[in-house]
Each structure stands twice: as structure tokens, then as C-alpha cells.
Amino acid sequence: MQADLRSLKPVEVTTEIFDDAHRLVVHEKKSLQPVQTEGVLTLSSIVPLENVRLWSPDYPNLYTLEVSVTQDGLLLDQYQQKLGIRYFHFDARNGFYLNGQRTEIKGVCLHSDFGVLGTAYQYSAMVRQLKLLKQMGCNAIRTAHNPPAPGMLDLCDSMGFLVMDEAFDMWQKKKTKYDYSKDFALWHKRDLEDQIKRDRRHPSVFLWSIGNEIREQFDTSGIRLTNELVAIVKALDSTRPVTAAMTETHAAKNNIAKAGALDILGFNYKIDQYDSLALNFPGKALIASETVSALQTRGMYKDGVINETVAKMKDSIIYMPYGPKQKFAPNINGDWTLSAYDKIAAYWGTNHENAWRAVKSRPFIAGTFVWTGIDYLGEPVPFPYPARSSYYGIIDQAGLPKDIYYFYQSEWTDKPVLHLLPHWNWQQGQLIDVWCYYNQADQVELFLNGRSLGTRKKGDGNKHPGDNEFHVNWQVPFEKGTLKVVAYKNGKEVRRELVKTAGIPSNIQVIVDSSTFRGY
Template sequence: MNKQTVKRFWLLSAVLILVCNIINAQEREHDFNFDWKFNLVKDTKLPTNVPLKDADWRAIRLPHDWSVEASFSKELEGATGYLPGGIGIYQKHFKTPINVSNQKAFVLFDGVYNNATFWLNGKLLGENPYGYSPTYFDLTNKLKKDGSENILTVHVDHSRYADGRWYTGSGIYRNVTLITTDNLHIPIWGTYVTTPEITSEKATVKLETKVVNEGKRRTKFSVVTKIYDENNVLVANQENSSKLSSRKETAITQNLEVNNPKLWDIDSPNMYKAITEIVSNGKVIDSYTTPFGIRTIKHIKDQGFFLNGKSTFVKGVCIHHDGGLVGAAVPKGVWRRRIQALKDAGVNAIRTSHNPFSQEFYDLCDEMGVLVQSEIFDEFDNPKDKRWNMQEREPDYITTGYTEHFQKWAESDLKRSILRDRNHPSIFEWSIGNEIEWTYEHYRYVSGLWDPGAKSYWNRIPNISADEMKKRYQELPDRKYKLAETAKRLAGWVKELDLTRPVTANLIIPVASLASGYADALDIVGFSYQINQYDWSKKYYPNMHFTGNENAGTWEEWNSIIEDPMIYSMYMWTGIDYLGEAHNKWPQKGWDGDILDFAGFKKEGWDHFKSIWVNKPHISLGTYPVKDSLMVDELSGKVKIKSAKFLKWNNSRAQKNWNYKKGETIIVEVPSNLPKAELLLNGKSLGWRTLSGSPDRILRWAVPFQEGTLSARAGFDGAEMEVTLTTTTEPVRIKLTTDKTVLTADGYDVAHVIAQLVDKDGLNVTTEDVKLTFDVDGDVKVLGVDNGSKESLQDYQTNQVVTSQGRALLLIQSLKGKSDAVIVKATAPKLKSNLVMIEAQ
């Protein structure tokens, strides 16, 4: 063999080794969502003969939410959206994926709602009562060694179906992953990235990597970390040697330097990834990828919040974890569409109300540049009344929730959530809880806001001093649980795992929580609505940092941020309509939000917030009958508002149409950030309005209806902007559009197909509705339909729907390995439809 041949041989060997190492790295995580069996049962007792015979069970693919598959029923509880719970059992058959003598296998569940028990081959793995926390189990010692199939069984008891104050969903509603490793490996959530020093020239990336040796011998190894930028360019690397005894764990800390770092922020969410390899005897035996961002966050009392050294107003919304027609099993593409629509309205932050969300959700916030306040609990020691929240009532069976598990499981649930999520650059605050004060007996009376003769606790300034409140608190009867002590434990557990982000909570009675010591556990004291108490709180507690963690969505709340450097955030309730919290509201199935409806369609509030939060010229137009007004006092061509002090930007219920009865008085709203605007009807000016004359920055006119075209126009920097609404005629066809023309055939990718009624002139008809049928020809899964209305009680998982405001949504999902051309059309009596073609490839 000559030198050239030898050289080629060694080069080829090196390439093969590299390829094998890459393959090895890819094989650590395996998609475990496909090929499950599912069955609903009535018996709440755990099965004793696991695994169960499942030949006639339903075949499903995860994530799966069985509650949203059902019909709405008035006989059920509105707190969770008039949908049922129940008891479900899942099973998955699979071959042993490892050599159990020198490898490990784990199964990771990102979320199972709830009271879940897990077995492998009939042997108990464990349980996880909290439906929102991720959990994993070591399968290794229970795997079959004879080549026969293993059976993983999951029992989910959601018979207490109203155990939340909003729609929870039921089942294995988040992703499941099989993880295989060598005996020497990095454990799940085993890396922790921080960036302690950042300049424009370089950034220090501190990576702490845990390594576990489950083998029988002491082992020498190296930890090799390579950092790549978003273009997969290697920007830093480091190798550290170590050794580890059998059944031991160690932590290796590496400090790497990235030159000219690209910072993660809301406008340019630059991401890096650290690929950490465990190398032993010249072989890569484990590879762990950690996505992260380089950025600085700083909260300064009396100055606010700073992202990468820049003062930043947090323009936030609170949202729940459901996605409308898909329930709690929300595809990544559904979240992407919704988050983008929120960002387009100026939103730069989301509060996960009131529990950890899915891994995929945080991944998207990283990718799309959205700050996240990640919240952990809605209940602590004592239960909330799921129907009324404030009433301190004992729950019945169906409303018994997490409180019964809190004492045993709170630390574990919190820490697992923090470990999973602490490398996300989007997360900039941890919230330990939401409006917990309601659940502690007599707590509210400490504030004086419930004293005899008090009109309301809502946003009122206390008439007693802080000392009097402390005295009242100390005089309360002794109690089993004290909120201040519980909060101190929770905050301490957070700080055991992450010192880079502040701990906050959402306080509904902040002045009482200041007096009780609850607020002492927090780095940032978050107010739930009570903005008039800011000054009082600053007076009596000058060393604390206050801001808004939940808000109604009023101009006054936003103005408090502009005028007070300390108050840096506003989280409007709520950014997206959500199922549940509708006790005794039938046929309303959920909460009516401000920016997006249940189907992800934009509401009039989208324009309102965009006019405030986006620093670009904006003008829009909406109308509603004066009889629907919540704010008009008198009409004389101008609109006098009763009070703009607490005026929600969505209270108008404005719609984008100009179809009313002749002569009917109509309120016209023009949300705009331009100094003034003119309204015209059929070319005739109806006068100008100015922002300076509009206390909530919405320009309004009272106009007797007349058919034709209504226009609002405004000038800016030499250019003119104009928006119009035109009276429409009856619908003559259905216009179909889609957000995707190509689907990846991976079984996950989704396309939103929107049907809109239009008239003979091609104008959107929003005042008439029809029942239509979506016809889908091709290999895709129809996830369901919706029209976005809060009062629509139609089944989701069908292809027929009655439109609302002349529109409806069809959601389809690709099938794994099915490449095909999918044709979608809609049919309705007397109406024609165009065709939409979507390629699955």
C-alpha cells in the first residue's frame, strides 16, 4: 500500500468516525409520539393487571387531548369550558432499543394532564400528579432482554375534570421522547448555560455540565464542548479531562469565549448552540445539544428593566395554554401563527398563566424574540374555588385540584420545570404564583379594603397605614400555613437552580402581601391590576421594586409605565381568548380576550394595541351600534365618554363592517398613533379628531348610518394613510386562503385554511353567516374547525362549521411519510368556492 493510498485510507477512516459520531449524537433523542393505543374507561381505580389487552383500543398519535374531542355540554362545568374529563389509559409497544449491559434508556414526558401513573411491562415506574410539569423515568432495568416487545402503560385520572379555573385538557397532551445513552452520560436537563460577562468584543459563556457514571468501573473521559452560531459556524470550543467512579455524578464547568457576540433580543433573537460530547477511549459516547442566547437582563428599582443595557418597556399579555380547537395538544405551527400575530400588534412579552407551558412554546419564544415570565403555580397550600376564585370555598370532588399534592410535590414540580427551562434566553422572570392571597382565610381583611363601608377593594388606595396592616396581620388566628413562609420556600428552590433571573409573583391584594411578608420573598413585586396602590406602596416600602404582572388593558395602566420609571411592565388580560373560566356563562364557553379570538383571528383590540405599542404610523377603523356601547354618555356628533380612567381598549366590541339600519346611530372608532384623523362618509367630511382630545387614544365619532363607504384618513410626514369600510351586499362565494402551500410530511406540520364570505364586489361579508363544509382531498389529518366565536358550541373535530363574522378556520396536519397534493374546497348552498392546493412533501 503506497503513501497516497494510506493517506486516503486514514482520511476515509476519519470521515467515517466523524459520521458515526454525528449519528451517535442524533440517536440520543427519539420521537416517541407515534403508534400509541388509547382507551377511555370508567373505573377510577388503578388497574392491577398491567399491561392491558389493547388490540381493540383506538390507535392514536401524541400529543393527544381527549377532552377537546367531545361535545360541549351545559350539564358540565363552565370553569373548564363545558367539556368532560374522565379516565384514559395509553399503551405503547416497542422493542428494547439498547444493550442494557452498557446503555441506559429513559422516557421523558413533557406534560400529562393529570394524576398520571406509569408502568413498563407491568412494573411501576412512578407517578406525576401535576399536569403541567415535565417528568421522566429510567426504563433500563425493566426492559425486556428476550427480544419480545415492551409495553409502556400510562394511566391518566382526570375524573376531577373541573380541577382548574380554565380549560386544562386531558391526556398525554405534550411530546414524549425516548432518550438512550451510554452508562456514562449527561443526564436529562444536565447542562446549565449562563453568560456572566458580555461586551461588544466578546462574551464569556459559562457551561456547567453534569456527568453520571452508571457503569461498574471508574472511567476516564473528556468533556468536549463546541459552540456554533445560527449559521453553524464554530465560534468557540474547549476540552476538559476528568474521571468518575462507578455510580457517581460530577459537574464540569467550562468557560468559553465567543468573539463579537450576536446578542439575543426581541428584535434580533440570535441563538447559539453548545454541543457537548463525552469522549472516552477516543470515542464519542454521548452528545448533548444546548440551545442558548447571549444577552443581559437587569431590573433596577426606580429605573425599570434593561435588556442588553437598553431600557425596555415590557409590552406583555397573559395567555393560557390551550389553542382553541386543538385544546391543550397545541401543534407548534399553531403557536407560531398566534405568537407572530401578537408580535405584529407590538407584544414583546408573554406571561404563562398560570403554569409552565410546553418545551416547544419556549423554543418558539427563543426563536421569535419574545420575553417570557414563566409562572409555576395557581394554588399553594389551600384550594381555590374553581368556579368563583375569590370565595374561599372548599372544593367538591370534581374541583379538587393540585393543592392536595402541593406539600409533597411542589419542590419537585418546580425544580423539574426550572431545570428544563433555565437555558431559554426568552425567559427573564420566574413567577412562583398567581393571586394566591384569596386562598388564605381572613388575609384580605388585613388591607382595610374590606372594612365596613368600603365600596370596593378594586384599585382603591388604602385608608390605613402599613403599620396598622402589619398589626392586623399579626393578630390573625394561628394558621396551619402562612403564605409568607410558603413563598420563601418556593423562591428559595428557584434560586437553588438559577440566580440569573428575578423571582416574582402576581399579587391581587398587594398591600396586604407587603404587610404579611409575602412580598419579602420576591425580587420583583408584581401587582395584579391595583395600579392606584403603586404610590402608597412606594411610600411605605421604598426599598421594593413594583411593576404590573396582570392588567385589564387600559390606557391608564400603560400611562403608568410611561410616567413612572419603576413600573416597566404591563401584562394585559388576556391576549388570546381561551376555553374555560365561564362558570354559569352558558353558552359562552370561555374568556373573551382582547387581541386574538379562539381561532387566532385578529380582533379590534389588535389594532388598538398596535397603535400604542408599535412605533410606526398606524390607523384602523371599526364600528358598533350605540346600543352596544359601554362608555357613551351623550351624543351630539361627538362622543363623550363616561370615564376613560379604566377604559379597556376592547370594550367597544367594534367590528370591521359598515352594514346597519338606515339612520341608526353608529359609534365609529379609529385607533391611531397619528396626531389627528379625519372621518369621511361617501366622500363627505365628518370632521377631525385629535389624540390630545381623546383620553384613551381612540378617536370616536357618532354617525347616523348611511350606505356607502366610510373612510378614515390621516397625514404623516408628507404621506397620507387611509382605511375604508364599505357596505356589502349578500355573499356570493367563499374565498379560501391558507398560510402554507407546502407541508412537511413529518406528521406535525399544520396549515390554517381560512374561509371568508365575499360579495359580488369581492368585499368581505362580516354580517351574514352560513353553514359550510370543508372538503379535503389528500393524505392529511383534519384537526378540526372553528369560527372564533366565544358562543360557538359546535364540535371542533369535524369538517362542518357555521361561520362567525362570515369566516371560519380549517386546521389540517400532515401525515408522516405521506407526500401528496392536498386539495381543499368549501361548499355551502348557493355559494361557490375557489380551491386551495397544499403540497405535502
């Protein structure tokens, strides 16, 4: 309300609420008495809204609230706000419930950059990123590890994403020389309060995270700071739970959890310890706040050529030796690339299939946030310069899906999926590792130039080593032509996919996927 209003006479408050089709569903006019507290005039009113259309990732129903305040015929203030209405809770045994329905959180961690476009917020680039993730089946975003751009939250509201809104990557104890720890003492209270005040209006925000892999886990200062930060959040928003992304899975050693202030306990990686979490932290709701850290380059299949070395480890995860004892991994492919197969992970993580299996099979884990949804600038694990961006993404920096994208689409959506890899340009006679992700089919059959190479069924690993509940594979001697996979349901073909040997390039075609562009 205008600061120069000296009179505390009653004011007229008109409240209107419109639905998504801009139909007026509430119109109410009240005479209210302003209350002055510490120089600020406030008004309070409850407006009923009937036959509510609830907000969810599947149905992101939004209303528009419009409020105007007048006094003696003079307009004093106007306000407009998008509204989404939903209710939820976490259960220590059965995970997450949204609007009364158990909902698996199928999330990704997302860094705030757009590849070659840089780190400044770009509306159209953000829309494209979120569309790709939505089509993959993703329903949640963790803002790793800083508050997001306001425009991103607007899009998450309208496109349907749950958001873990994360504040800090460090507190008082530093991770790097010039990080936020230098400013934490003076700025953390104001920064956190500003974040909560700014973002609490968004229906997409369902969790506040006060930190990621905070080093105060390991000393008693973690108890004091956790209680302080949670109190700051709760003073401004008591409607949403507070979590932190932690690494210490032993209750006696985890001083952030020991504070007893967190509503939800988030744990990064450590999938082999999930079952012990329920014992170490009895009665606490749990979420896999960061998982996977697998490493892939889109379209690179050099290890698909099966030789003696690769054949022995082709069904195993190759952990890149990047850590305290060896800072960088060797440039194994000679061009700073890594395999596009789901075989390689950083030493603290695992491959995508293992990580999802661990969450999917445990209802008490509310869901997962994969590290990461999209490749980002920096952290080029496991290589040094000239590598300059990450390999973790399900989607690369150009916004092109890697093969693992279709694994998630086959698991996280009801869309029919059939995806074959790798490409079909090799040397005559080379033995090639061929993979297929699929769903909504009983089995798939592979053909090379019209000849059947046999059927495969997920979960049939005893018959065909390398097959599991998520993908099937064949070892195929290369010959030029067409590789075709056919999916069958109840004995009938339901879809097919072809991969052909490419010839000499004849032209380049550029297709723009949007007719409009907005940069803000």
C-alpha cells in the same frame, strides 16, 4: 455521561459553538478529569465566546452548543443545546433594563389552549399565536398559571419573547374543590424543581413566578411557604429573579411580600393604587403582573347605535356585575356577545386604555401583562352556559384580532397603524359611534361618500368628547356607501382606510395562512 463508566480516567471533551448561520465560532478540545459525586460523573469547563451577539426580543440571536465526550477513542456522550446570551436587571425607579437598555415589558398572559384544537400542544398553532402577538408589538408572555409546554419556550427563544415562567395557581389553600392544593404538600418541591431544571436553559425565561393570587397572602403561612419556594428556585438557578402575582397592596397585610424573599413584586390590577405601591414597598422593583380583564366579542357593535341610554355612558366603562353578590350578568345582547368597543370590563379590572395609561405613565412599573392575549376555553365571564370560553382576549379563539389589537399595535410598535371601526351596515339614519386608532400622523379626517365629517386629533378631548390620547371618534348618521379615514402628517396624506356597506354574499373564499403544518 454513561452510568456504566467505572474508570475515572481523563476524558476528551470537544466543544463547538455555531452561530445562527451555522458558522463555527468556537472549537475547543480539552482533556478533563471526571468528578464522581453520589454516583454521578460530572465535568466542568469554561469556554470563551468572543464578539457575542446578544439575545433580545428584537434580535433573538441564538447559538448552538455541541459537546462530545470520548475516552480511549470511545464516544461516551453527546449533547446539543441552543444558547442565547443576554443580561438584565430591574430598577426600583426606572423599571427593566435588558442588555443595558431600558426596555418596557409589553406582555400578555397566555393560557395553554388552542381553541377548537384543544389544549394539547400544537407547534403550528403556537407559531401562529406568537406571530400574531409579535406583530401586535408584544414582547413578553406570562404563562398563566402553570409551566408551559417545552416547545413554547423553544419558540419564545427563537421568535423573541421574554417569559415569566409561572409555577402555581394555588398552594395549600384551595380555590376550587379539586385543585392543586390537594397535591401541594407531596408534590410542590418535586414539581418546582423539575420546572426549573427543565426551563432554566431558555434565554427567553427571565422571571420565575411562584404563584398567582395565592391565598396564603393573608395569613402567616405565606411567609414560611414563600421562603421555602424561593429557596428551591435559588438552589437551582441563582441567575434569575423570583416574583409572585399578588393582589394585596398593603405591606402589613401581604405575607408573601412580608417574607422578604421575592426579588420583584408583581401586582394584579389595582391600577388606582400604583402610586402607593412605591411608598408601601420602598426600594422594591415592581411589575404589573396582570391587568385589564376587559370583555369583548370580535365584530359586535350593537352599542355603536347611539340611543339615549348608550349616549350617556358611551365614554364610560361598563363594569359587568359578576361577583359574590351576583354570579352572572344578564344576557344583555340576547346572543351571549359583548361589545367590541373598549368599554366593558369585569368588576375587578378596567378597559385596555386605562390599564395601559397607568403603566405607561409610571417608569417605576417595569411593564404589564394583559389578561389575556388570546381568548381561551373556560371562564366565560360574565355569562353562564351556553357561553363556554373567555371574552378577555385581544385576539379571539380563531386567531382573528379584535379591534383592540390595533390600539396595542399603535402604541407598542413602530408600524404605521390606521384602523377604523365599526362595520358599515346599519339602518338608514341610525347614529353610529365611529372610532379610529392611529399612529405616525398628526390628525385624521373622516369622509362619508366623499363628504368630510371633520378632522380629529388624539388628545383633543376638550373639543370632541370621547377623544383621548389613544383614539378619536365621530357620531355619524348612517347612509349606505363608503366610510373613509385619511391620516395626515405635516399636512400630507400618509395612509387611508375604507369601510364599505356590504351587499348580499356571493361566495366564500378560504385562505390557508401556512403551506405546512406540524402538530408537535
